[in-house]
Amino acid sequence: MDILETDAYDRRQRRNTSCILFLFLLPFFASAALYFYLWIPDSAPSILAAGVKAAPVLSLAFVVLSYIGGKSLLGVAGGLVMSAGGDICLIWPHLFLLGMACFALAHLLYSLSFLTSRYSSQSSSSCGLYFFYLLLWVASGGIYVYLLPFLQKSPEPEVFVPAVGGYALLIVLMATLAARTRRPLVLLGGLVFMVSDFTLALQHFKVVEHLDHGKHIVMTTYYLAQLLIAIGDVKATMAEQGEEFHKWKRS
Template sequence: MDILETDAFDRRQRRNTSCVLFFFLLPFFTSAALYFYLWIPDSAPSILAAGVKAAPVLSLAFVVLSYNGWWSLLGVAGGLVMSAGGDTCLIWPKLFLPGMVCFALAHLLYALTYLTSRYSSHSSSSWGMYFFYLLLWGASAGIYIYLLPFLQKSPEPEVFVPAVGCYAFLIVLMATLAARTRASLVLLGGLIFMVSDFTLALQHFKVIEHMDYGRHIVMTTYYLAQLLIAIGDIKAKMEEQADEFRKWKRS
């Protein structure tokens, strides 16, 4: 009977939490829709433009804080705040490097979160996963090598060559640790983030002169990646609480 009660409780909790979570995510969907409606990249750089661009990610940070508490500022919520800082910097082309630093710190915070006990209890590796890690690192190295001649032609090659290399290392590290957690939403978010950043690099460093809907691809994949990472972290917290409840019921 206890098992049946626990299962029924879990189902009710998941159903109720999903409804509440969707309500909390409405500001994200609304602000993201507003961003695409106004299409900020085509407007002049301004504080208003920066606010509209960063609003969806800041709303996600608020949701993660609401579910996971203030300690999440040292994890995914903090990564989302740093990402919002990067969004703000990228509104002004001259602040591309500080923006990249903000995103690098965000990836570092995500990576550290995936090493915590909340995720490590479900993490595992197999030969198949090791092969997947190898593909991730190989793809990242290949992308960097492909970009290297264009980085060397940039206005500040002595800065961007090592900076992009460090950034590539951090984002693939984040994606690798996301895969290690076995959390599908987190892994998918990390992979989509890599696609978004690679598409942005192709355009920013003039690897391609013009890409139809290039900015649309960057921002759509970027917002989607952040959404998946945020929901994945909330889901991991809920599973941790459910495990604690089951242990309490058994005791």
């Protein structure tokens, strides 16, 4: 009977938490829809445009903070706040490097979060996973080599060549640690983030003169990546709390 009660409790908890999580995510969907409705990239740089662009990611930071607390400021919530800072910087083209620095710090915070105890129970490795790590690093290195001639033609090659190289290192590290967690949402979020940034680099450094719906692809994949990482982090926390509950029931 005790086992049946525990299973029923688990089902109720999963159903209730899923419904509550969806309600918490409504501001994200509403603010993202507003961003695409106003289509901020075509508007003049302004405080309003910066606020509209950053609002979806800030709403995700609020969700993570609500579930995990202030300690997540050194993890995914902090990464989301830094990403919002990057969003604001990229509204003004002359702040591109500062924006890239904000996103680099975000990837570092995500990486630190993926190394915490919430993910440790899922973090065993296998030959297949090591092969996937190798593919990630080879692909990232290949992308950087592909971009290198265009970086050298940029207005400040002495800055962009090492800066983009360092950024590529941090984002592939984040994606590798996301894969290490073995949590599908987190892994997919890391990979989609790489796709978003690669698409942005193709356009910003004039690798392609014109990419149909290029800005739409960048922002859709960007918001999707942040959503997946945030939900994955919340679910990892709920799973950890569930394990603690089972331990308490057995004691």
